[in-house]
Amino acid sequence: MRPARLNGGVNLDPDPRGCAALRSDLDAAGYRAAAVRDLWGAMVDTAVGHGLTEPAHRALAGRTDALATLAALLFLGSPTSRARVADALPSLGEQGLVDLGLAHVEGDLVVPDALVRPQDISDAAGEGHWWIASDLDEAAVGGPLPTGHVLGVGGASLTLAGLQLTAPVGRVLDIGTGCGIQALRARRSADTVVATDVSERALGFTRLNALLNDVDGIETRAGSLFEPVAGEQFERVVSNPPFVITPRSEGVPAYEYRDGGMAGDDLVAAFVRRVGAVLAPGGVAQLLGNWEYHDGDDGLDRVRAWVAQSPVPLDAWVVEREQLDPLAYAELWVRDGGTAPGSPAYAPLVQAWLDDFAERGVTAVGFGYITLHRAHVIPTLARYERITGTIAGALGPHLGDALGAWQRMSSMTDAELDAAVLRVAPDVTEARHHVPGAPDPQVIELRQGAGFGRALEVDPALAALVGASDGDLPVGVLVAAIADLLEVDAGALRADLLPRVRELLFTGFLRFED
Numbered sequence: 001m002r003p004a005r006l007n008g009g010v011n012l013d014p015d016p017r018g019c020a021a022l023r024s025d026l027d028a029a030g031y032r033a034a035a036v037r038d039l040w041g042a043m044v045d046t047a048v049g050h051g052l053t054e055p056a057h058r059a060l061a062g063r064t065d066a067l068a069t070l071a072a073l074l075f076l077g078s079p080t081s082r083a084r085v086a087d088a089l090p091s092l093g094e095q096g097l098v099d100l101g102l103a104h105v106e107g108d109l110v111v112p113d114a115l116v117r118p119q120d121i122s123d124a125a126g127e128g129h130w131w132i133a134s135d136l137d138e139a140a141v142g143g144p145l146p147t148g149h150v151l152g153v154g155g156a157s158l159t160l161a162g163l164q165l166t167a168p169v170g171r172v173l174d175i176g177t178g179c180g181i182q183a184l185r186a187r188r189s190a191d192t193v194v195a196t197d198v199s200e201r202a203l204g205f206t207r208l209n210a211l212l213n214d215v216d217g218i219e220t221r222a223g224s225l226f227e228p229v230a231g232e233q234f235e236r237v238v239s240n241p242p243f244v245i246t247p248r249s250e251g252v253p254a255y256e257y258r259d260g261g262m263a264g265d266d267l268v269a270a271f272v273r274r275v276g277a278v279l280a281p282g283g284v285a286q287l288l289g290n291w292e293y294h295d296g297d298d299g300l301d302r303v304r305a306w307v308a309q310s311p312v313p314l315d316a317w318v319v320e321r322e323q324l325d326p327l328a329y330a331e332l333w334v335r336d337g338g339t340a341p342g343s344p345a346y347a348p349l350v351q352a353w354l355d356d357f358a359e360r361g362v363t364a365v366g367f368g369y370i371t372l373h374r375a376h377v378i379p380t381l382a383r384y385e386r387i388t389g390t391i392a393g394a395l396g397p398h399l400g401d402a403l404g405a406w407q408r409m410s411s412m413t414d415a416e417l418d419a420a421v422l423r424v425a426p427d428v429t430e431a432r433h434h435v436p437g438a439p440d441p442q443v444i445e446l447r448q449g450a451g452f453g454r455a456l457e458v459d460p461a462l463a464a465l466v467g468a469s470d471g472d473l474p475v476g477v478l479v480a481a482i483a484d485l486l487e488v489d490a491g492a493l494r495a496d497l498l499p500r501v502r503e504l505l506f507t508g509f510l511r512f513e514d
């Protein structure tokens with residue numbers, strides 16, 4: 001039997017009626033992300049995102065309506081008068097909020113013990129919104145976070161939520177669920193979700209958030225990594241794991257929300273090596289991670305080695321989005337823990353990271369997205385790449401299309417590809433750069449507006465093939481016509497173009513017409 005409360009925080013067994021009452025109050029007040037943004041303005045919203053709450057307090061001064069009360073109490077985590085809370089939460093009431101473990105009462109004030117923030121969602125299932133409860137953030141706590149902190153929805157959470165595949169699926173596993181954001185997102189396309197965490201408090205928040213948003217089918221289980229699901233298999237696994245590399249030296253806090261307690265990047269390595277065992281054949285795992293570069297060895301090769309150590313065959317698509325040197329990495333994570341530059345603890349903490357990296361020969365740290373597919377017999381996809389440009393919108397549908405195209409192509413002969421009818425994707429544009437006065441272009445570039453926003457230099461033959469791919473004639477016929485036009489050997493042109501057509505189909509410049 002679970003204790004009802006731990007550390008005076010979230011109720012680990014939240015009352016469904018209390019959650020429904022809170023939902024009804026938040027809904028009635030119009031407590032949505034856009035409404036809160038409008039309430040204090042775009043610049044103040046950005047300030048709040050940076051942990052600066054004073055501008056928001058000033059914007060709310062003098063307002064007593066329910067939306068302003070909820071923004072102060074639940075968005076900023078500010079103590080608020082009992083009378084205002086009673087007005088803003090007519091169904092739940094102050095006692096209901098206390099019973100859910102989201103606040104306590106001190107004199108005339110209701111003092112929040114957690115945040116509940118609105119979160120917009122937009123995906124293949126449509127537009128929507130959630131309210132997500134999590135621990136008080138740094139600004140509300142007023143200093144460094146406690147190590148058992150349960151994170152709210154951050155940049156990495158939104159990245160993985162956007163990366164999640166959107167095709168309908170049976171069972172999904174979310175490892176390290178935290179406040180449950182990935183589990184909620186997965187449930188939009190999955191029949192059921194198992195959400196795990198080492199933190200009982202995180203699981204309490206996940207249960208509360210599922211009830212608050214009236215989402216069923218999410219089962220919570222306590223335990224480390226794959227332990228709570230030993231012997232089970234899932235069609236999809238998602239994880240924003242605690243991948244942050246942390247020195248194991250005295251005085252360096254080990255935050256549960258970002259640090260799995262292992263050395264270096266061992267937690268991500270363990271995840272990659274072992275996830276195949278819980279993937280059903282054909283299943284896909286999606287995770288974020290860090291990987292180290294050692295004395296000039298390529299970090300992506302390190303991930304490649306982890307994939308090769310999986311006991312089940314895994315196809316892999318790994319995208320490195322960012323690479324930081326030891327100093328930039330150390331400063332990022334010291335600041336993330338609430339220790340500001342200039343404070344006495346800052347320099348010793350940064351030095352602890354630098355010493356750890358120097359001792360272990362770490363010269364840089366990569367961050368990116370890992371997509372693994374349990375292959376039937378032998379892996380056919382081993383794609384390790386760096387894509388650092390800005391990405392517009394959620395990548396999930398794009399990843400799904402790429403994996404779908406790759407699956408289709410992996411059993412497709414060149415003769416079958418000849419017979420396929422293709423269409424250029426609607427977000428692709430072509431730019432031709434000419435030396436002034438020259439009739440022929442010096443450079444032809446294809447550019448994607450969606451997906452990873454890739455840009456690609458192509459030769460006239462491939463540009464012609466892409467330009468003629470309008471869903472009418474098959475590839476083989478187009479290649480023969482282009483060979484005629486360019487007066488080159490058709491067989492040689494076909495041998496040159498088909499592998500590149502496959503690449504354009506994977507990367508989403510071209511699509512199969514049927």
Ligand SMILES: C[S@@+](CC[C@H](N)C(=O)[O-])C[C@H]1O[C@@H](n2cnc3c(N)ncnc32)[C@H](O)[C@@H]1O
Nearest residue numbers: 157176177178197198199224225240242256257
């Ligand atoms: C970066 S947070 C991710 C939270 C949430 N899924 C998200 O996307 O925002 C990592 C989570 O992993 C949990 N965790 C830490 N060590 C773990 C382990 N060994 N096994 C499973 N979960 C772990 C932490 O408690 C935390 O909730």
